[in-house]
Amino acid sequence: MKLKNFVIMFITLMGVWLLLNNSLAVPILLSGLILSIIIPFLFCKHCEVFTYLKFTPKSMWYTLLFLLTFLKELLLSNLDVARRVVTPSLPINPGIIEVKTRLKTKIARIVLADSITLTPGTFTIEIIEDSLFIHWIDVKSTDVQEGTKLIVEKFEKYLEVMYG
C-alpha cells in the first residue's frame, strides 16, 4: 500500500462525503474523517491504478484541456447520433476496426477506452495488448494507421502527459 494511493483515496472519499452532506458541521466532518481513513486502510491493497497519476502543473493543464476536448466531442457525438436516428434512411455504415495505442499504463488505457466510447460513433469492444477493437457506426477507413489518427490521437496527446 503506497501512501499516494492512500491519500488520493482519502481525498476522493472525503470529497464525496462533503458534497453529499452539503454541510461543514463538526459531527459530519468528524464521522467523514474517520470513515475516509478506515476505508482506504481496509480496501487500498489493490488500488494501484492511482500510482500513475501525476500532479505537475503541466499535467493539470492537460487534464483541463482533455476535459474540454472531451465535452466538445460528447456534444458532437450526440448531435451526430441524433442526426442518424432521425434520418428516415438510417445512414449507418458499421464495422469493427482495429487501432493502436502508445499508452502503457492501465489507467491511461481505461480513460482512453471510455473517452472513445463517448465520442462520435465509436465505442470500444475489446482491448488486446496494444490494440483497441472499436465498433464504428460509420467506418471511414479500415486501415489501422488511418483509424488511429482519426479516433485515438486527439485524446492520446493529453493522456500521455497526464499518466505517462
Place this chain on the structure above:
Amino acid sequence: MDKEIVELIGGIIALIGSIFLLLGSIGLLRMPDSYNRIQAGTKASTLGTMLSVVGTWFFAPEWFGKFIILILFVLITNPVSSHVLARAAYHIKIPLTPKTIVDKLKERQLIDPERSAYRKKVKTQNK
C-alpha cells in the same frame, strides 16, 4: 421576476436533455443490431442525463454537491457498462447486422486463436 427567469433557463436546459434522451430511445428502436443500439443508447443517455441534472440544479441550487456526484457517476459508469455489454455480446457471438462492412476482431481471432479462447478459458476456470 429574477427567480422566474432562472427557472425558465433551467427548464429549457432540462428540456434539451430530455430531447436527447427521447432521440436515444428512438435510436434504440430503429438501429438494426445490439452494437448499434448500444451506440445510440450510451451517448444520448450520457448527455441527456447530464443536461437534465444541470437543468434541475437551477430549481434547487442547494443540491449542488449531489448533482456534481450524479454527473460524475453517470460519466464514469456509462461507458464502462456499455463496453461490458458490447464485449459480452461479442463473445457470445451475437450477430452483427448484414450492413457491417468490416470485422477486424474476427480476423484477429482467426490469426491468433489463443485470444479467441475467452469462453473456453472461462469454462475451464469454472471446472
